[in-house]
Amino acid sequence: MNNEEIVLEIKDLYKGFGERNVLNGLDFTLHKGEVVVIIGPSGCGKSTLLRCINGLEKIDGGDVILEGSSIYDKNIKMRQVRQKVGIVFQSYDLFSHMTVMENILLGPLKVQKRDKQEVSELARELLKKVGLSDRENDYPRQLSGGQKQRIAIVRSLCMNPDIVLFDEVTAALDPEMVREVLDVILDLAKQGLTMIIVTHEMHFARAVSDRILFMDHGKIVEEGEPEDLFGNPKTERAKQFLNKFDY
Amino acid sequence: MQNSGINVIFNNIGILLDGLGNTLLIAVTSLFISFFTGFGFGLLRMSKNRIVKLLTYIYLEAFRIIPIMVWLFSFFFFIPRTLGIDISGEVAAIVVFTMWGTAEMGDIVRGALESLSKGQIESGLSIGLSKLQLFLYIQFPQAIKRIVPGAISLGTRMIKTTSLVVLIGVIDVIARGKQVIERTKEAFWIYGFLFLLFFLMCYPLSIMARKLERKWES
Numbered sequence: 252m253n254n255e256e257i258v259l260e261i262k263d264l265y266k267g268f269g270e271r272n273v274l275n276g277l278d279f280t281l282h283k284g285e286v287v288v289i290i291g292p293s294g295c296g297k298s299t300l301l302r303c304i305n306g307l308e309k310i311d312g313g314d315v316i317l318e319g320s321s322i323y324d325k326n327i328k329m330r331q332v333r334q335k336v337g338i339v340f341q342s343y344d345l346f347s348h349m350t351v352m353e354n355i356l357l358g359p360l361k362v363q364k365r366d367k368q369e370v371s372e373l374a375r376e377l378l379k380k381v382g383l384s385d386r387e388n389d390y391p392r393q394l395s396g397g398q399k400q401r402i403a404i405v406r407s408l409c410m411n412p413d414i415v416l417f418d419e420v421t422a423a424l425d426p427e428m429v430r431e432v433l434d435v436i437l438d439l440a441k442q443g444l445t446m447i448i449v450t451h452e453m454h455f456a457r458a459v460s461d462r463i464l465f466m467d468h469g470k471i472v473e474e475g476e477p478e479d480l481f482g483n484p485k486t487e488r489a490k491q492f493l494n495k496f497d498y
Numbered sequence: 499m500q501n502s503g504i505n506v507i508f509n510n511i512g513i514l515l516d517g518l519g520n521t522l523l524i525a526v527t528s529l530f531i532s533f534f535t536g537f538g539f540g541l542l543r544m545s546k547n548r549i550v551k552l553l554t555y556i557y558l559e560a561f562r563i564i565p566i567m568v569w570l571f572s573f574f575f576f577i578p579r580t581l582g583i584d585i586s587g588e589v590a591a592i593v594v595f596t597m598w599g600t601a602e603m604g605d606i607v608r609g610a611l612e613s614l615s616k617g618q619i620e621s622g623l624s625i626g627l628s629k630l631q632l633f634l635y636i637q638f639p640q641a642i643k644r645i646v647p648g649a650i651s652l653g654t655r656m657i658k659t660t661s662l663v664v665l666i667g668v669i670d671v672i673a674r675g676k677q678v679i680e681r682t683k684e685a686f687w688i689y690g691f692l693f694l695l696f697f698l699m700c701y702p703l704s705i706m707a708r709k710l711e712r713k714w715e716s
Contacts, residue, residue, distance in 0.1 A: 307620060333626040340624075344617035348639045357635060358625030403621075410625060 255282040265312035275469035288456040291466035297449040301416045337407035338416040343400040345391040352387040377405045397428030417448040465489045506684040517674030528595035536603020543608045561601040574666040587668035610644035643714035650707035654700040
């Protein structure tokens, strides 16, 4: 895997909110086609990290390098970065005044100025994959949480991003809807999509990831292949954290 | 019995409706302009610049604190005198009502835009929308549902407040009514008719605002 081309590099990243430092000099590298899962206690900075990669937060120090250039470079437009890096949020915010199809097409048509025919076909194909072909004319209020989240994933994929970030996408869902969303992500992993996934679903993390990062206090404390990190964590912090998930 | 009882209304209907035309001219023109200027003012109020924030805040509060009557007098008497220009009561009224409408409309727009969920905006940004696109495709269509009911109820307030323009010599429906009363002494029927007119103008708007609010809430 490490022979693959590097798509994203996080270098010595710092981010604070007021007095509190959320990211404390964080480094990591993401390769093309790699699926990295970030785990760690609440408030350790996982979500903030994703938001920094997407430019939704201003960073205080360090750098985020996407395909060779810093996303904070003055010559790089954040809009361009966001077309390459998709993000799916916990709160599955579909645009409430638009149908499913309008939600999906907005970015590709208005931002990327792509051909409507081409994008609609892609959208229908993706909707079919997530099992929601019959929902393209529905409004978000007519859908369940799990369905909305699957649509949000399609909306992000339709932009043809190089990387997709998943920020605890099942945390706000009813338990019986978690599976349908995770299955979609698992499927994307099999197709070789490059992803960074923040989750509290440990079984899923183990199944989907090529590499696990364990974060605490704004740093990566331990990283490794899923079997190693779950089976034999080296650091005390990771051990403690993983123990909480065993009954 | 020509000019007594309910007949007084029918006999003077032309002159009363003529006044009503003036009332509506002032209210509708001011409201129409305010809708656009208010949008601009609402966006200004959301500025992060502290000076802009302070100035827009003072402007809004000035219209909330100082009675509209005082504004009308200032514009009709003092400003023409100091600036050496002569303006009619109608123009002064439209200017003052538009300035007031801009302030109130701006506050409605600001409230509506600020009440949109942060998630909707971040979702928009995350698919690469520019600020203008975000406004056109996400913020505006969602905010308009919260703006329209507020704008309608501002409209009813404005129609009612036009009754003050009689004080700067504008011949509105109230002024016409008073003229008829002086001539016929039929205050009961004339004021009753004015009551009915204002009710007929404002109540349907009031119902419409409530209906839209309920419809769009879901």
